């Protein structure tokens with residue numbers, strides 16, 4: 309993975325701190341929060357993987373392991389009322405938005421306590437209270453919908469910003485560019501976050517994309533873009549601050565390419581034969597977002613005990629969610645006829 313290079317296609321006029329190469333330090337509280345929130349996603353996803361292996365989860369299940377710093381860092385740049393929308397690799401986004409782990413896990417297992425009453429599954433969960441708008445299985449669909457959320461904010465005259473997350477593969481979808489055009493034309497407050505994890509299913513970016521610097525994808529629409537080290541939660545947060553401030557100030561959309569990596573296959577049914585084990589191990593070893601924070605905390609003399617307490621708290625939440633998700637009843641058959649558009 310290229311180290312954090314940055315390409316700003318239009319001068320933002322914002323304070324860029326020390327630049328993306330050396331992101332501003334976090335306070336101790338920020339480091340601890342980032343560690344806890346990233347660990348929650350990692351452990352939740354590991355547990356979801358186990359439950360899937362046991363046959364407790366049906367349908368599709370796309371894990372977010374390796375990409376945790378992106379949603380956690382971006383969430384730290386938001387204020388209450390800002391909205392989030394993403395694709396099918398969505399459990400991390402939900403947890404980062406503050407959705408309840410029990411409700412998410414129970415949706416995965418198809419139980420009535422799930423966010424969609426057990427009728428939606430992994431790719432179809434929403435929370436009005438937490439401003440999470442899904443969970444979308446159609447690649448690229450969330451980009452147009454996220455632009456619509458921004459349009460609504462502008463129409464209503466509030467100062468909320470919407471974040472539309474999508475992948476390197478989705479970046480080649482036609483509706484993305486129709487959305488870019490409208491967003492810049494109408495100065496809509498939307499941050500387009502391209503999670504470049506280097507693969508779209510089994511296809512690497514170099515095989516699928518003529519322009520692999522995704523921060524440049526907005527050039528013909530005059531949308532500024534930056535390339536960010538998406539494995540460093542501090543760099544993500546700093547970039548999020550700049551992009552969100554730009555949108556909130558009424559200057560229009562902003563593109564952030566987050567350079568990241570997914571450790572697991574595309575979905576649970578992917579044997580991942582298109583890459584080597586060494587490639588995965590190298591990223592895990594050299595760049596793991598959670599280990600980076602843990603190492604900085606240890607270097608700052610935070611005790612092992614304090615870190616263990618965070619581990620324990622997270623494990624308890626995840627175990628409780630798995631227990632609930634396996635013991636909560638399935639939805640009643642009458643639910644087949646509710647929440648259906650006719």
Ligand SMILES: Cc1ncc(C[n+]2csc(CCOP(=O)(O)OP(=O)(O)O)c2C)c(N)n1
Pocket residue numbers: 397445446447448474475476477478479503505507508509574
């Ligand atoms: C319109 C559409 N075309 C194709 C698919 C099948 N499909 C599902 S995921 C995916 C790859 C998307 O990759 P990327 O955008 O990089 O996201 P990632 O899975 O890496 O997070 C494809 C082609 C789909 N769901 N929708």
Ligand SMILES: [Mg+2]
Pocket residue numbers: 475476477503504505506507508509
């Ligand atoms: Mg991808």
